[in-house]
Amino acid sequence: MSTLSLPPVPPSPREDAIQLHRAFKGFGCDTKAVIDILAHRDATQRAYIQHEYRTLYSSELLKRLSSELTGRLEDAVLLWMHDPAGRDAEVIRKKLVVDQNLEAATEVICSRTPSQLQYLRQVYYSKFGIPVEHDIEMMTSGDHKQMLLAYVSIPRYEGPEVSREIAEKDAKVLYKAGEKKFGTDEKTFIQIFSERSRPQLNATNSCYHELYGHSLKKAIKKETSGNFRYALLTIVQCAENPGKFFAKVLYKAMKGFGTDDSALIRVIVTRTEIDMQYIKAEYVKKYNKSLIDSVHSETSGNYRVFLLSLLGPNQ
Known part of the structure; x- marks a missing residue:
């Protein structure tokens, strides 16, 4: 469920493009005006605004935003302006090739649905x-x-139906490939985790707990390591509760000294229009503090204003 707050009657994309152009003119940028518009338009509206801007001013809105904004605000707004698949592509490319932050790239890939990945x-x-x-x-x-x-690359079923029989069989196969043997048969984990739907994998997780007294997550932590472990954990946690998974990513980004702004931006921007209401609910349930309050204390200035605009009000 989205946290994006839209005006009851949104202005036309052309009017938005004109107002943005006005915000760019003169000495300095009227950043507040830019945020007031862009943080309250959905993906379709943002695409239309970019089209109208190109038509009216023969220039790209993204390039103009890049020249007018700076720092973390620039990073967040530019990522926000892409459509969801375009955003994911930008993040994965940057994290894999430029930053070589394999955990972040793994998070994006392993938390997406088959249709999103396609x-x-x-x-x-x-x-x-x-x-x-x-x-x-x-x-x-x-x-x-x-x-x-x-x-x-492997297509997976996205419907809600599950087979209890397959879930029990998979749980036994995973136990045999992991905790029961010396060493781990990683290929078996890869096959099951890449072929099963989220509900089916979640059913396997439940069966595993019934049969062996603890979760698949615990078995993964015991039997695997590194980025492979993180990939499996991301898949199984998103099968069980994506909101809880992303709440944890956000908490880790703000925990301790300093803030991982890249992770903060990535999760807030990419989940706002999907399930941010659920993430906010899981965050307060797990950490006894609202996500809004955490983001407010870890950020500042227009960067803070933009992120809080996407997150919506405290419940």
Whole structure:
């Protein structure tokens, strides 16, 4: 459920484009006006605004925003302006190739649905001229690489139906491939985690707990390590409760000294229009503090204003 707050009668995209152009003119940028418009328009409206801006002023809105804004606010607004698949493509490319932050790239890939990944692959190729599989192949290794390649390419059922019989069988197979033996049969984990739907994998998780007294998550932590472990944990946690998973990512980004602004921006911007209400609810349930209050204390200035605008009011 989205936290995006839209005006009851949104202005026309042309009017928004004109108002943005006015905000850019003169000495300095009227950043407040930019945030007031862009933080309260959905993905379709933002695409129309970019089209109208191009038509009216023969220039790209993204380029103008990049020249007018700075720092973390610039990073957040530019990411926000992309459509969801375009955003994911930008994040994965940057995290894999530029930053080599494999955990962040893994988070994005392993938390997306099969249909989201299918569209992402198309957009990635059109943006960068190479398949996402190529960059995964080049920048990752071992079981982690095999897990990501399988996860982006294998189609999975997205409906709610589950088979109890398959869930029990998979739980036993995973136990045999992991905790029961010396060493771990990683290929079995990759096969099941890349082929099963989220509800089916969640059913397997429940069966595993019934049969062996603890969750699949605990078994993964015991039997695997590194980025491969993180990929499996992301998949199983998003199968169980994506809101809880992303609440934890946000908490980690703000925990301790300093803030991982890149993670903060990535999660807030990419989840605002999907399930941010659920993430906010899970955050307060788990950490006894509202996400709004945490973000407010960890950020400042117009960057803070923009993120809080996306998050909506405290419940």
